[in-house]
Amino acid sequence: MASRLLPLVGLLLVSLSVYAQADNVTAVAGISTFYNEDLGITFTLNIDQNSEDINFFLSSPPYSWVGVGFGSEMARSLMLVFYSSQDGQSVTISPRLATGETEPAHYPGLTVTQENSSGMHNGDFRVVGTCKGCRVWPTGRMVTNSTTSPFILGFGSPTNTLASNDPTVRLKRHEGYGRFTMNTIQATGVNGLSALAALPLTNASDGAALIGSLQKDEDRQAFAHGIVMTLATLGVAPVDIVTAGALRRWPVLHMITSTALMAFVLGGMGVGIHISRMYLITQKYQTPHQILGLLVIVALFLVAIMGIYGRLIVKSAGRTGNPPPAWSGVLGKAHRWVGRGMWVIMLINVGLYVYTKGSAPRNDCCTDTSYRGLQFSEANKMLIIGYAVVAAGALVLVALIRWTVHCCTKHRHEDEEEDKRAFELSQIYGSGH
Incomplete structure (x- = not known):
């Protein structure tokens, strides 16, 4: 019996010695x-x-x-x-x-x-x-x-x-x-x-x-930036483009929608600039998302300046009874196409944002009792695919509406010209009898 206890006693003494040495080192x-x-x-x-x-x-x-x-x-x-x-x-x-x-x-x-x-x-x-x-x-x-x-x-x-x-x-x-x-x-x-x-x-x-x-870390600022710019891109901008072409007789509507678009874009950009200051890579404004965002801002102000200036020219010509200068038509076309190009850039840029956010896994974490990570899920993939489908659908829908308006306007002008020529001919032949 004693022979069995001796090894256990020896092991206990060694363990106590090791812990004593560790405690002594820790204390020192x-x-x-x-x-x-x-x-x-x-x-x-x-x-x-x-x-x-x-x-x-x-x-x-x-x-x-x-x-x-x-x-x-x-x-x-x-x-x-x-x-x-x-x-x-x-x-x-x-x-x-x-x-x-x-x-x-x-x-x-x-x-x-x-x-x-x-x-x-x-x-x-x-x-x-x-x-x-x-x-x-x-x-x-x-x-x-x-x-x-x-x-x-x-x-x-x-x-x-x-x-x-x-x-x-x-x-x-x-x-x-x-x-x-x-x-x-x-x-x-x-x-x-x-x-x-x-x-x-x-x-x-x-x-x-x-x-x-x-x-x-819920990153609420990035969420707000994404929501505001998505609403501007998929909601306000398409409506603005449609009102600019389909409702020319009511220019006040276009002024309202374009003002709303500017407010959304500038608000989202302000949040984006604040976010950019948080990261070393974005503090120099050299990422594709930032470059496209700055292009949108430049285009936004160009569109606004050309639109306001063109409107003033038309009003001035109306007061004097003279037709607007020929170059005002070029200004109007530039206003329209820069606005359309700006919207396309916005669609691409929001897509970049959705892709980078959707492909970066985040976690449901930091309760008092647990920490659980979420893998890159199908929901993120569906978000990316869903945005691509919605963006393409919006682009096609706006293009169809504008094309329909263009065709109707063209036919109306042709009918008006034909009626005008018919009236002129009737006047000529009528005066000859």
Whole structure:
């Protein structure tokens, strides 16, 4: 009996010794740990008391990216952004600075190193590293003497994997975010890197706490931009084109519809410009969607100027009793065709927007108890196909209406000319008898 107990007693003593050593290292190093069960993310921090360096440990499921920021908000914060490397075996760490509620930009003034044990483990991020000189950065500094130092957390889609070795790679908008605090007094100590490497995975926070709950990023501004521009493109613009051609006897109607179109387009464009400031790639206004949008604005003002000027010319000629100048007809044609071309560009541009939004999966996430990702679904494909069908249908319908009006107007003019010639002939022959 005693011989059976001896191995168990020995194993127990070894285990106690290992845990005692780990606790001793932790106590010397100084460590605070944030853990969130809903996301499965662990972030452990050590602040080296003999330098400006910070040591960290991150364990996370493979979201497209995970970002931890030092500060209470994105503006002026330093963020460490983690995402898979190109080969999918290691992890890229990108130090970034945020100037506001915008995509953070890579900051090359800081050096981040990783331990050899870092990488992808069973599909999850597992990183132990050091950010050299990261306690101070150009727009702020870490609070290292508080039991509730502020931190922020953001994460990308779990279904849209980012794999790159480039620290400047573009980041898609976060799927969710949150704020938490860490005890940086507790986290200050020496030998932190060794302690982090020796720590086992944990499912509990120590010296850290989530503030409130995780928030889902609903991206309402982009939704509003899409709705307004879709209504303008598929609703107001076709009506305006039809009233311009079919209801020429009532020009006030065309003025009303064109004014409504301008209000919709300018409103949607204003929201779009605000959204463009949030992303590095759109801040220079060089994407196809932005270029086409700017073309629409230019065309919109050209159409308005030509329409108003042409109307003034016609009214002026009517007051003097003289016919409008010949070039006013060219101005009228330019007004009509630029307006039609503008509508076609709007159809294409809204299509680009629907395609990029429909092909980018988003998540139903960040409740208090769960985080669930939605795969690229048939609903998104149907949205893209549905828009293409509706846009093509609107284009064909407006073309048919305009063609019908053109044919009817042409025949009416021909009938009027024929009646006029018949009257003139009757006058000539009548005067000869």
